[in-house]
Amino acid sequence: MRRFIRSTFCASALMLLGSMAHASAPDTSSPAEYDRLVDAVVARYHLPGIAVGVIDDGKVVYTRAEGKLASGKPMDADTLFGIASNSKAMTSTVLARLVENGKLRWDDPVTKYLPSFRMYDPWVTANMQVGDLLVHHSGLPEGAGDLMLWPTPNQFTPDDVVAGLRYLKPAYSFRAGYAYDNTLYIVAGQVAAAAGGAPYPTLLRREVFQPLGMNRCQIGTWNRDEVGNVADPYVLHDGHFVPVRADGPIVHPATMDAAGGVRCSLNDMLTWASNWLIPTQKQLAWLSPEQRRKEWTAYTPMPISARRHAWDGTLFLGYGYGWRIADVDGQMTVSHTGTLSGMYSAMTLLPFRRSGFVVLINADAEDARSVLIEVLTKQLTAPGKARSAASYAEELEHDAQQQRTSHVPDTSSRKKATPTELAGQLGVWRDPWFGEVQLCAQGDTVRFASLKSPLLTGQVMRVGDHYLVHWDRDEIEAWLRFPERAGGTLRMAKVDPDADFSSDYEDLAFTREHACK
Template sequence: MISVKNMQKRLLLCLFYSVTLLAVGTVHSEERGMTPAEVDALIELAMEKFQVPGVSFGLIKDGKIIISKGYGVLEVGKKARVDDETLFAIASNSKAFTAASLAILVDEKKLNWDDKVTDYIPTFQMYDPWVTREFKIRDLLVHNSGLGLGAGDLMFWPSSGFSRKEIVHGLRYLKPISSFRSEYAYDNLMYILAGEVVEAISGVPYERFVETRILKPLDMKNCAADRVRLKGYKNIAEPHVLSERKLVRTKRIEKPYEKAVSAAAGGILCSTKSMLKWVNMHLHNGKLPNGTTLLSQEQHEIMIAPHTPMSVPKEFREKFQSNFKAYGLGFRVQDINGHKWVAHTGGLQGMVSYVNMIPDIDLGFVMFTNQHSGAFLSAVANTLLEAYTSERSTDWITYYEAKRKEQVAEAAKLVPVLEDSAYSPEQLLDYYIGTYRDPWFGKVTISEKNGGLYFASEKSERLRGRMLPYKEDLFIVYWDERELEADAYVKFERSFNRTLSGFVMKAVSPLTDFSFDFQDLDFRLVE
């Protein structure tokens, strides 16, 4: 039951947000933007609509910090509040730090972008020998390897049972789905490998390089690449997900103070207070406020130049007059309303982040949340981008609310309800029991448990669950941790003489996070 007080608060937020949209649509170009009060109203309403417990937000304009604050709580059900020094997992926004690390080494003439990866990592090997020989340092950062979306991510997601050396070794078994350098497909493993290149050249671990060469010069005190030093630190946001429509805390890949195997791809923790210093450096072509150069202008321009073409989403073509989108080095670049927009998102289970920069108007803003809602990020960011670059006013909260509901409804049509299509396998369940192995993911055991089949990964401890029969030789595995929201088909295969040979997998729902790359697995029966 909603109290009268809460109802009044919601009505006031909705009214204030509506007035804000009207106001933004009527200002002249020299007055474009949003006041701190308008941003507060926007964020608070979006938090309510998308059930986000905590947010940290910062905005810098013309070298001055306009907003740097927190909203909500570190953990649902507890009182500790988010502020601008709260640490969040910034996930893939770590990639730009990896690109900058390599750019620093290029500035120091210890590396060239067109050097071959095998010059520094002799054990590096792709599925295709020609690709292995031709793979350049630049290729590690631009998502054009020929691998599929998120290929191999199961080696660190949703739990990290693999070492970095094992991840690099696993690359040789991942089959490409397109020609080398022919198209864009987002990946994480190449950035993990890029971190290994940083270590091979500099002689220090990736985390230490970022700490000493980037975080310290920028005075980013509330930011950590070397996470071991965070043990005992309390101001850290906890991750949350919506599981069966209920907001619950979820597990991390690693604890905040543990070394992240995926550090170079997505393992840095940071606050908005520190991240604004990173953004300000980029807005000023690699220079610090005191005039010191962190990155040369040449290398900075390479980082934010287009390298791999990407498709432009429909809403950006229509609402922002966007004509191009591409991946740079650790950043995405795009045109919006005649301005160059440099940005990147990041997502780990239970947390998402967004970094945005429009260099020609000296604007940057960052958002970190402790709930896995990309719709929240998009709604808030698009409202701000529209306010600062046009006289248009779109209700992006309503837009993304409707879009999410449509996606969920469409996905639900594709998810089978086993009670409605009960199936009894022709074979005894014992027939499927055994140990199976995939070349890069390792062993999985199918065993009997409580009268049914049970799936257990040897290396990824969170991938365990009961298997229910769906059709002939086809099961669905329901993970014990329901908040993973990544149930998968398990399709057993037979040889020509009809004996069991192995199985392949595929996510059940199209809304499953792409890092659950079940489609890349090919298990063979070993015992």
């Protein structure tokens, strides 16, 4: 209860700061200056495609799309990109609509709608409320269970996610701290489906896309060829971007849809942003001021990085219902980013300036996104403090180089592991939430293969006295930590400890079931 009071107080203080800052809001950049920024970032990072839009004082003042589709046609403001975790605010809004329609309450227990829902701790199960699913204070470690969601495609279902949560051990007490998770947003989608009487994709189209006129956004099952104008993801391979086409002609629902599965165009995302910044009377009737305040209340305090404090002067950062709320240069911001393999997004809103921006990139481009977020934010909050895109980029590159040299172990001595040396470890192993994996001989090599996540297949390598899996696809490599005695537990861990938390190998605990066939 104390944390709720403190967080809402801080959010109120941010509103006061924002209203004061709005009175002296500076002029922002011209379209030509935005063009120069986009050109510089595209050139520096060799981006295959990007779309950027800016709203200032309630008006769209800039849109730009750059790049080509697989067909060779140019991208435009209607090109569909994966928005990844910017989907989370849409999931929370579906729930808010159901609250307004009397279908559920934010403080309802999750088990009211999903009787089979269980967390590791029975007390947490009994006390987990609908609102708790959205604010990253469950006690689970960061990214727990994400291997049920990624890499895609896989054979896990939302029901598998709900069933698997009971095996994920907490890292800290319920509501005692912040750790980002995706799996509970899958649960939120299932709660919405149970309360709303329709599958999550149907609810999202009915409750959000259609009322707001976000006509290009897609979720669930859709015909890619009929919809058209869809950006393909690009991933880095040997220092160059290469396209990855995961879709067939028909796109099917993904387990991760409620956490990060939406695809939208720049025009759609600007419509979404405008609904929050400058809602019409019709939009206020669609979602009341009370529910909008609920979504933008900071329920869980978040740690502030040294870089964020230095760049933005941030003193407060918290998580709401699918949104991050913070102060930047003394002004309130509401924002989120989205990160999928080959798809990066960002949306930042300054409510008291009625301003904001959207960035969509079809590539693994974390630094490019960070540079754009910082420069675009500064052009709205403090143009006099703005540094060049190159300046921010160089700082990020310097920091990344230091991190690479200090944390990543040297595995260059790796050699193929043989069936003979691992004879006592070969077999079929099972984790209670991830399911079955095979660790079996193939010729003079040993292969690791997941039954339900078929892209997690690779070759076992020996590095000194240790073993790792080098995946066939460009996934984050994992150490294999074999048990020292029969009947023990096989554990895994990221080779690069700072790699994406969604490769949550550390949450796996395999026991051997039987020999390889």
